[in-house]
Amino acid sequence: MDYNELLELAKSRRSIRRFKPDPIPEQEINKVIEVARWAPSGFNMQPWEFVVVRKKELREKIAEAVNVYFKHAPEMEKAREPWQGRPWKLSGMTDTKGDFTEAPVYILLFGDPRTQAGLPMGVRYEYHRKQIIHTSGLAHAFVYMTLAATALGLAAQWISSVQTAYAHTVIKKLLDIPPALEVYDMLALGYPAIKPSEKFIRDLEEMVHYDDCGQEDFRSDEQVKDFVKKARSWNIGVHQRGGEKK
Numbered sequence: 001m002d003y004n005e006l007l008e009l010a011k012s013r014r015s016i017r018r019f020k021p022d023p024i025p026e027q028e029i030n031k032v033i034e035v036a037r038w039a040p041s042g043f044n045m046q047p048w049e050f051v052v053v054r055k056k057e058l059r060e061k062i063a064e065a066v067n068v069y070f071k072h073a074p075e076m077e078k079a080r081e082p083w084q085g086r087p088w089k090l091s092g093m094t095d096t097k098g099d100f101t102e103a104p105v106y107i108l109l110f111g112d113p114r115t116q117a118g119l120p121m122g123v124r125y126e127y128h129r130k131q132i133i134h135t136s137g138l139a140h141a142f143v144y145m146t147l148a149a150t151a152l153g154l155a156a157q158w159i160s161s162v163q164t165a166y167a168h169t170v171i172k173k174l175l176d177i178p179p180a181l182e183v184y185d186m187l188a189l190g191y192p193a194i195k196p197s198e199k200f201i202r203d204l205e206e207m208v209h210y211d212d213c214g215q216e217d218f219r220s221d222e223q224v225k226d227f228v229k230k231a232r233s234w235n236i237g238v239h240q241r242g243g244e245k246k
Helices: 003-012 026-036 056-077 113-118 127-151 165-175 221-239
Strands: 048-053 105-111 155-159 182-192
Touching (some): 003 127, 026 048, 026 127, 048 127, 056 165, 105 127, 127 155, 127 182, 165 182
Antiparallel strands (some): 048 105, 105 182, 155 182
């Protein structure tokens, strides 16, 4: 793979939130995880475990647990700062035909904090540093999965609401996960039912700074607020069914 192929893969990777129910061959699922297991992790502790959920009844129960968050989301959005604009409308993300609940496969990524025992002592006993190292490794594995899915022509959606306390505990009990393991995130995997809209992204020149750059080279508070409003508006659109192309 040359640089242009890598860049095209990165640009093609998108969160796709509408899935066809068609099953995915087991070898394709294994290919996604095979890429992820080569991800970098702090001191090569490889703190990950992958749980593939294909049974419909289990996926439905996981979706029910996740949906608790979405039910509370509208009320929580009322506490947003007025300048942020319109509220997120997340209540329908698990009750619309074609959404992630129709993905035929969920891949849950679990982290194993026990691997932190292998860190150098100077890292192991700096709480925040060891947590960042642990979480970063899991993030790398997850991103590798999304890139592998893109390369295979699969749709993938990052479901972070499995981290909420309710969903976390329900999912661990449902799948009989060992107590030491912790949910990191879940990947809904399937074939795309839509084509994602063009991605809203900052210009390269705006975010790159060199050497002894001054404070004036970075965005002001007002510029960041303006970006946040635009990004929120774009995100709300693509999270809703009308924001993406069938």
